[in-house]
Every structure is written in structure tokens, then in C-alpha cells.
Amino acid sequence: xxxxxxxxxxxxxxxxxxxxxxxxxNLAGIFEHLEKKVLxxxxxLSSGGISxxxxxxxxxxxxxxxxxxxxxxxEEFKNYTISYDDxxxxxxxxxxxxxxxKIDAKYMDIxxxxxxxxxxxxxxxxxxxxxxxxxxxxxxxxxxxxVLTNDPLDLKNMKxxxxxxxxxxxxxxxxxxxxxxxxxxxxxxxFDIKNIIKANIDYTLSSSFYIKxxxxxxxxxxxxxxxxxxxxxFNKDYETLxxxxxxxxxxxxxxxxxxxxxxx
Numbered sequence: 001x002x003x004x005x006x007x008x009x010x011x012x013x014x015x016x017x018x019x020x021x022x023x024x025x026n027l028a029g030i031f032e033h034l035e036k037k038v039l040x041x042x043x044x045l046s047s048g049g050i051s052x053x054x055x056x057x058x059x060x061x062x063x064x065x066x067x068x069x070x071x072x073x074x075e076e077f078k079n080y081t082i083s084y085d086d087x088x089x090x091x092x093x094x095x096x097x098x099x100x101x102k103i104d105a106k107y108m109d110i111x112x113x114x115x116x117x118x119x120x121x122x123x124x125x126x127x128x129x130x131x132x133x134x135x136x137x138x139x140x141x142x143x144x145x146x147v148l149t150n151d152p153l154d155l156k157n158m159k160x161x162x163x164x165x166x167x168x169x170x171x172x173x174x175x176x177x178x179x180x181x182x183x184x185x186x187x188x189x190x191f192d193i194k195n196i197i198k199a200n201i202d203y204t205l206s207s208s209f210y211i212k213x214x215x216x217x218x219x220x221x222x223x224x225x226x227x228x229x230x231x232x233x234f235n236k237d238y239e240t241l242x243x244x245x246x247x248x249x250x251x252x253x254x255x256x257x258x259x260x261x262x263x264x
Contacts, residue, residue: 006116008141009248010043010124012134014157018149019181021049022214022224023205024125029225030238030245032087036120039081041091041111043137044127045100048093051082055221058082061092063099066107077114088223089119105136112140121248130161143248144173148201150185150193158197166198174202176244180237183207203244209237 011024024040031038041062042048051058060080068074081089094100115122124141126134138144148158165173177193179186186207194201211217217224224230231238 006037006119006122007143007248008112008116008122008124009143009145010126010137010141011145011147012126012138013128013147013154014161015151015154016128017181018128018147018151018154019178020128020147021053021125023145023147023176023178024123025050025053025223026225026241027245028084028088028121028123029223030241031121031123032085032226033242034245034249036087036249037118038088038121038123039091039115039119040088041115041122041124042093043124043133045093045103045133046097047127048125050090050125051092053218053221054084054090054223055219056082056084056090058090058092061094061099062111063094063096063103065091065111066103069107069110070104077118084221084223091115103133105132108133108136108140112137130164138170142172144170145244146173146175148175148177148193148197149181150177150179150188151182152187155188155193155196158199162197162199174244174247175199177201177204179207180205180209180211183210203240205237205240209234 009027011020011027013020021044028038028040040050042050043062045062062080065074065080081091083089094103112122112124122141124137126137146158146161148154165171175197177190188196190201190204211224225238225241
């Protein structure tokens with residue numbers, strides 16, 4: 001019997017600095033608690049920081065995968081990833097930002113398919129630019145998680161982005177309001193935010209989840225959601241991240257059941 005295909009999620013936003021990378025890493029920790037094998041793909045090709053945030057040195061990157069595949073040197077997917085622990089692997093962005101321009105978006109189709117064949121969960125961290133690479137990725141993945149903050153510019157950009165998605169008929173997304181990124185920014189109420197962006201807020205991380213000593217976690221390569229006291233200290237926000245993870249798994253399993261019934 002063939003392995004069940006994994007589930008992919010792209011973590012995206014309408015502007016930079018909203019906490020996408022930390023959210024991606026924390027979700028990986030939640031999926032580890034659920035005993036899921038996770039791959040984090042750093043698709044912020046010119047300035048990504050997943051491997052740095054997890055303090056993991058690396059040699060090969062997405063660029064090597066694409067270059068080898070293009071030149072018939074590709075052998076095994078695991079040759080391009082680095083291990084964080086028994087459950088989490090990383091596919092880093094290029095070391096040299098100039099290599100990012102040499103990566104053709106068409107190879108994301110192959111990359112994501114191979115990732116889904118080798119992992120239960122594929123989390124893709126991106127930058128906020130609607131370029132060809134990100135548009136292709138957003139169209140390819142099973143689920144899109146938008147990370148939003150209570151920031152006027154962010155809300156303005158998000159409103160435009162939601163209009164584009166509505167016009168394009170794209171509905172496979174959820175929105176996470178990250179109040180932990182800037183705990184002192186509370187310009188708009190939840191009601192106001194929904195009215196501004198013309199969309200629902202599916203999940204919220206509270207301002208209590210603001211980590212003052214975040215740099216120390218980064219320096220030590222630690223994932224907050226894997227810390228022993230996380231579930232107790234940040235109970236509400238831990239439950240929010242767990243809900244995102246479970247929703248992702250449930251939607252995937254429901255889709256597989258429906259597809260199986262269709263083929264019968």
C-alpha cells in the first residue's frame with residue numbers, strides 16, 4: 001500500500017515583519033506533539049531565516065535541488081534537507097541571494113509533490129511579495145495561512161489581497177490575527193478589522209504570547225511550542241496553534257475520504 005500523501009500549507013502575509021517565520025516554526029513544534037513528520041521549506045529565497053532561527057548549519061538548499069533536478073543529478077530528496085530533530089526537517093533558502101533569481105517557479109510543482117510524498121506536513125514560509133514564485137506556491141498548496149497584525153498598512157494591504165483572492169475564486173485560506181507581534185498596537189477592534197479586510201478572522205494569537213527574550217530562543221535554536229511549560233504558560237495561544245494544526249489535518253483527511261468515495 002502506497003504512503004498517504006502529506007498536507008501542505010503556505011504561511012503568507014500582505015507585508016513583512018508580521019511574524020510568519022516564528023509562526024511557521026511554532027506550528028512545526030505543534031505538529032511534532034501530534035507525532036507528524038514535518039518539513040519546513042524556507043521560500044523567502046533572498047533573505048530567509050529558518051535555519052538561522054533554528055541554529056542549524058547547512059550545505060545544500062532549494063537552489064541545489066532545482067539545479068540538480070534540472071541537470072539530471074537528482075537522487076534522493078533527503079540529500080537536500082537538514083534535520084532539526086526526529087520529527088522536523090528543514091529545506092533552507094539559498095546561501096547566496098543571487099541564486100534566488102536562478103530558481104524557476106515551475107520547479108515548485110516538483111518540489112512540493114516530492115515533499116508531500118516524504119512528509120506528513122509541509123510548511124512553507126515565504127516573503128510577502130506577490131511574485132511568480134509565491135503565486136505558483138499559493139496556487140499549489142492545500143491550505144494558505146495568512147498572518148495579519150493590527151497595523152494600518154497591514155490591514156490596507158490585506159484588504160487588497162482579499163479582493164484579489166475573491167476575484168480569483170480562491171477560498172482555501174485561513175486568517176490568523178497575530179496580536180503577539182506588536183502587543184501595544186491595538187488601533188482597531190476585531191469587529192473593525194473584519195470590516196476593513198472584508199473577511200473573517202479564523203484564529204487569534206493574543207498579546208500575552210509576546211516573548212520578550214525571543215532572541216535567546218533563536219540563539220539556542222529552540223522552538224517555543226516544544227518547551228515543557230509552553231502549554232501551561234501560554235495555554236490560550238497554545239490551544240490556538242493546536243487548533244490550526246488539527247484543522248489542517250482534519251480538512252486533509254476529509255478531502256481524502258471524499259476523493260476515495262469519488263473513485264469508488
